[in-house]
Amino acid sequence: MKIKSLLLATFVCFTFVQFALAQTEEKFDFYMRGAYRAAVPRPQSILRFDVGDFHTTYAQMERVIEAIAKAAPDRVKVYDIGLTNEYRMQHIVAISSPENMARLDEIKANNARLVDSRATSASQANQIVQNNPVISWMAYTIHGNESASFETMMQVVYQLAASNEPQTLEILQNNVVLIITGENPDGHERFATWYNSVATGNADRNALEHREPWSIWGRYNHFRFDLNRDNIAATQIETKNLQKAFFEWNPQVAVDHHGQTSQFFFPPAALPINPNLPQPVTNKWNEIFGRANAQSFDRQRWDYYVRDIFDLFYPGYWDSYPSLNGAIGMTYETDGGGFKGLNWTRDDGTIVTFRSAIAKHYVASMTTLETAAKNRVSRLQDFYDFRRTAIDEARTERIKRIVIDPTGDWVKAADLIEILQRAKVEVRWSPNFTMTNARSYADKNSAAANKTFSGGAYILDLAQPQKRLAKALLEPDTPQDAAFVRDQMARFRRNEMRGKLQVKEDYAFYDITAWNLPMAFGVDAYWSDNAAPIAGANLIDENFTAQNRAQKARFTRAEIAYIIPYEQDAAAIAAIRLLKGNFRVSVATKSLNAGSANYPRGTFIVRVNRNQPTIHQTVENLSKELSLTIYGVNTGFQDIGDTGIGGENVVALQNPKIAVIADEAVSQTSYGSLWWTLDRYKIEFTPMTLNSIRNGGALKNYTVLIMPDGAAARYSSALGSGGVTTLKTWINNGGTLVTMRGSSVFAALKDVGLTSSKLVGSSDDDDKDKKPEENEVDKRKEAEQKPSSSPTPAPNRNRQAEPEATPTPENLTDKQDWQSPVLPPIASPSANAGKVPEGIPGAIMRATVDRTTYLTYGVETENLPVLVASGYFFRPSKEGANALVFEREPKQPLTVSGFVWEGNTERLLKGTAYLIDEPTGSGHVILFAEEPFFRGIFRSTTRPFFNSILFNGSF
Numbered sequence: 001m002k003i004k005s006l007l008l009a010t011f012v013c014f015t016f017v018q019f020a021l022a023q024t025e026e027k028f029d030f031y032m033r034g035a036y037r038a039a040v041p042r043p044q045s046i047l048r049f050d051v052g053d054f055h056t057t058y059a060q061m062e063r064v065i066e067a068i069a070k071a072a073p074d075r076v077k078v079y080d081i082g083l084t085n086e087y088r089m090q091h092i093v094a095i096s097s098p099e100n101m102a103r104l105d106e107i108k109a110n111n112a113r114l115v116d117s118r119a120t121s122a123s124q125a126n127q128i129v130q131n132n133p134v135i136s137w138m139a140y141t142i143h144g145n146e147s148a149s150f151e152t153m154m155q156v157v158y159q160l161a162a163s164n165e166p167q168t169l170e171i172l173q174n175n176v177v178l179i180i181t182g183e184n185p186d187g188h189e190r191f192a193t194w195y196n197s198v199a200t201g202n203a204d205r206n207a208l209e210h211r212e213p214w215s216i217w218g219r220y221n222h223f224r225f226d227l228n229r230d231n232i233a234a235t236q237i238e239t240k241n242l243q244k245a246f247f248e249w250n251p252q253v254a255v256d257h258h259g260q261t262s263q264f265f266f267p268p269a270a271l272p273i274n275p276n277l278p279q280p281v282t283n284k285w286n287e288i289f290g291r292a293n294a295q296s297f298d299r300q301r302w303d304y305y306v307r308d309i310f311d312l313f314y315p316g317y318w319d320s321y322p323s324l325n326g327a328i329g330m331t332y333e334t335d336g337g338g339f340k341g342l343n344w345t346r347d348d349g350t351i352v353t354f355r356s357a358i359a360k361h362y363v364a365s366m367t368t369l370e371t372a373a374k375n376r377v378s379r380l381q382d383f384y385d386f387r388r389t390a391i392d393e394a395r396t397e398r399i400k401r402i403v404i405d406p407t408g409d410w411v412k413a414a415d416l417i418e419i420l421q422r423a424k425v426e427v428r429w430s431p432n433f434t435m436t437n438a439r440s441y442a443d444k445n446s447a448a449a450n451k452t453f454s455g456g457a458y459i460l461d462l463a464q465p466q467k468r469l470a471k472a473l474l475e476p477d478t479p480q481d482a483a484f485v486r487d488q489m490a491r492f493r494r495n496e497m498r499g500k501l502q503v504k505e506d507y508a509f510y511d512i513t514a515w516n517l518p519m520a521f522g523v524d525a526y527w528s529d530n531a532a533p534i535a536g537a538n539l540i541d542e543n544f545t546a547q548n549r550a551q552k553a554r555f556t557r558a559e560i561a562y563i564i565p566y567e568q569d570a571a572a573i574a575a576i577r578l579l580k581g582n583f584r585v586s587v588a589t590k591s592l593n594a595g596s597a598n599y600p601r602g603t604f605i606v607r608v609n610r611n612q613p614t615i616h617q618t619v620e621n622l623s624k625e626l627s628l629t630i631y632g633v634n635t636g637f638q639d640i641g642d643t644g645i646g647g648e649n650v651v652a653l654q655n656p657k658i659a660v661i662a663d664e665a666v667s668q669t670s671y672g673s674l675w676w677t678l679d680r681y682k683i684e685f686t687p688m689t690l691n692s693i694r695n696g697g698a699l700k701n702y703t704v705l706i707m708p709d710g711a712a713a714r715y716s717s718a719l720g721s722g723g724v725t726t727l728k729t730w731i732n733n734g735g736t737l738v739t740m741r742g743s744s745v746f747a748a749l750k751d752v753g754l755t756s757s758k759l760v761g762s763s764d765d766d767d768k769d770k771k772p773e774e775n776e777v778d779k780r781k782e783a784e785q786k787p788s789s790s791p792t793p794a795p796n797r798n799r800q801a802e803p804e805a806t807p808t809p810e811n812l813t814d815k816q817d818w819q820s821p822v823l824p825p826i827a828s829p830s831a832n833a834g835k836v837p838e839g840i841p842g843a844i845m846r847a848t849v850d851r852t853t854y855l856t857y858g859v860e861t862e863n864l865p866v867l868v869a870s871g872y873f874f875r876p877s878k879e880g881a882n883a884l885v886f887e888r889e890p891k892q893p894l895t896v897s898g899f900v901w902e903g904n905t906e907r908l909l910k911g912t913a914y915l916i917d918e919p920t921g922s923g924h925v926i927l928f929a930e931e932p933f934f935r936g937i938f939r940s941t942t943r944p945f946f947n948s949i950l951f952n953g954s955f
């Protein structure tokens with residue numbers, strides 16, 4: 001304790017010196033908006049350091065909030081909303097006037113009536129609008145290392161709880177303020193603890209404290225998910241906690257406080273805006289809050305910007321998502337703290353301090369609440385009208401009904417429906433019905449036809465209050481503003497003409513441009529312009545999917561063998577879990593007949609006589625846990641065909657021993673999505689550093705090594721030629737290396753040579769100078785390789801040459817992480833115009849399935865929708881199998897959803913491979929062109945991914 005205080009004193013002292021030398025902004029006074037109630041403690045009286053002198057940890061923050069709440073029960077109430085992965089409790093602090101607090105439940109209930117105009121008439125709504133306060137959702141620290149936000153939150157709580165200033169009292173009378181004390185507590189704790197332990201308050205950009213290590217990187221949560229992308233699929237516990245609270249309170253104003261920019265950002269947002277938002281209304285409120293903030297900032301002579309970078313298109317952010325729920329959702333970005341630490345030298349030599357960054361958020365928070373108070377009535381009215389007009393709008397739009405067909409994988413379909421139900425989207429179910437004018441998601445050009453769903457179907461009629469959100473998450477394609485697209489195309493054309501040394505223009509895309517849940521999940525869906533009433537289709541509640549899962553988990557006890565049909569992703573999971581439990585599992589490599597039924601290739605077989613007696617209970621438990629259909633068979637005799645349970649084409653599987661690389665070269669979100677996926681299915685793996693692999697020995701106990709996405713050049717330099725040799729020896733001896741995106745680029749590097757595939761447009765791409773139609777997919781060619789001038793990919797844009805795993809702070813913005821690894825390896829852009837794929841932010845493309853390889857077991861459709869979010873296009877392997885390819889002469893466009901570069905993307909993507917199996921010695925190298933579990937949203941290639949692990953050593 002003593003040592004700590006001493007260190008702290010030295011530290012504060014040093015900070016002060018820095019302050020005195022270069023500080024250009026006056027020290028902000030957080031206590032000028034009194035008079036303050038003496039009984040309410042200031043945060044500093046508990047923390048023992050001044051605002052912005054140190055980083056507050058989560059437990060310290062909880063003590064502050066608790067003390068304030070205890071001293072101001074007339075204004076403050078704390079709600080616990082759920083635990084994080086690391087057992088920190090997330091809180092919402094409700095603050096309002098004593099009169100409002102006394103009737104808080106009534107306010108909440110009245111407010112909830114504004115979300116459904118079918119149940120609440122215009123005049124009833126008007127009563128509520130006149131008499132209810134506005135609900136303002138003030139959320140802090142979603143990116144745990146954007147730390148100014150965290151400190152600001154305590155100052156806002158104190159101001160609202162303690163001050164008797166007239167403006168503050170006006171806020172309290174007209175608002176129920178909901179303070180989300182920490183959206184990402186686990187990430188913030190990693191950052192705060194690390195920063196506090198190394199910081200000297202140094203403003204030099206090269207100082208250690210501005211270089212957050214890989215394993216700290218507090219932007220992300222425990223599973224290294226970006227929580228500000230997670231609202232689409234709500235995979236993370238923090239998102240679930242927050243969404244639950246959000247739909248309980250139904251706020252009209254929502255602010256998400258960040259901190260990465262050079263100057264403060266507040267709305268109006270940049271283009272594009274999600275077209276499902278009612279644009280005149282969205283724009284109006286963006287202007288009202290933006291101008292109010294501008295006034296406050298001008299008064300302080302603080303810099304800021306609007307209408308740049310931060311758009312409102314992707315629905316997974318904590319500004320677009322509240323907006324799609326009728327709130328005015330806004331992102332605020334302050335200019336200090338976080339990677340900038342206590343002090344940071346700006347490009348003009350002035351210094352931005354942690355304290356001034358906290359002050360800016362504080363002023364913006366308070367201004368927002370004042371603006372909400374002043375506009376209470378019209379904000380509430382627009383909130384009511386948001387859903388009322390949505391219902392009317394749905395009746396005039398083309399997509400009126402969406403049907404999710406669960407028969408392809410009803411567990412995955414249930415997962416999808418639960419996301420919608422958490423978001424209060426109304427879903428109905430019918431055991432058997434015919435959809436009029438059904439159009440398949442899988443086939444953009446298909447004619448409308450009647451379609452009967454006899455295996456049950458989920459039905460969403462868009463004429464419902466949550467239409468805007470439902471449509472944003474489900475529509476096959478979300479168009480971008482035409483002027484925005486034209487502008488990007490013009491930049492692309494100019495870039496094509498630029499010389500080698502000329503800096504290319506950046507694109508203004510913020511994120512992926514396609515995400516619709518059915519395609520991302522790989523679940524069949526249809527839409528129709530006809531929403532005629534359906535008899536027998538009932539609205540389902542939250543228990544329905546759970547009950548449905550339980551009913552579907554069929555299990556019958558076997559005398560001879562258990563058959564696990566590969567009709568659910570969970571079949572592969574069950575097989576892996578059984579192998580890991582030392583049970584013996586086989587797979588049918590041909591179509592199988594067992595128990596008087598036919599099953600396709602890839603069906604799993606668990607023979608009773610080859611296993612311990614505990615197999616029965618284990619299989620039954622797995623069936624329950626994974627909602628998996630498992631059939632018991634009581635004879636080995638097959639009715640037809642050559643393959644039964646005892647057939648020669650039933651092959652034994654090996655227990656996969658899995659290692660995953662977790663190190664500086666690796667994209668954290670890619671590693672995180674793998675970690676989360678393996679964890680949720682309880683599949684053990686060992687995270688491993690590159691150093692352990694390079695130095696040999698570490699891999700000897702493993703059969704599968706997964707390399708998450710990462711920068712190829714960094715993988716290359718971290719492993720070195722010795723490491724690559726170690727890898728090759730291990731593969732030759734039977735190991736399976738699974739690569740994805742950047743690590744697949746690594747595998748294709750000439751000096752690495754783990755695959756015969758070449759990257760389209762790279763200097764060793766033999767086919768680069770051919771017209772795409774001349775490139776042969778399956779012809780085996782002699783490997784005559786031109787000498788490579790640049791073996792490692794060279795970045796073609798000056799922005800973000802580093803992978804997101806170790807961002808260069810100066811280049812980082814909150815959303816543009818798609819740009820970082822988009823680095824087609826080219827020597828001279830202009831000389832290669834038309835031959836090199838330009839990276840795309842993220843579109844869904846149609847891949848064609850080769851149903852003759854084990855990698856596509858469980859996939860019996862002709863096509864799979866896959867995400868392409870780069871310029872990494874892979875020539876087909878000349879030596880191995882190309883399990884998923886983009887057709888050379890597709891009958892319809894390869895693009896199913898999202899933005900692609902006209903004249904570039906599709907032309908160069910044709911004839912390339914998305915999934916490659918490169919047999920090498922006794923082992924395999926398996927390359928995915930992209931991440932199979934991008935953000936936990938994309939799951940269409942779940943089976944090929946698990947196949948790459950599961951069949952190690954068997955084929």
Ligand SMILES: [Zn+2]
Pocket residue numbers: 143146258259260814
């Ligand atoms: Zn952020």
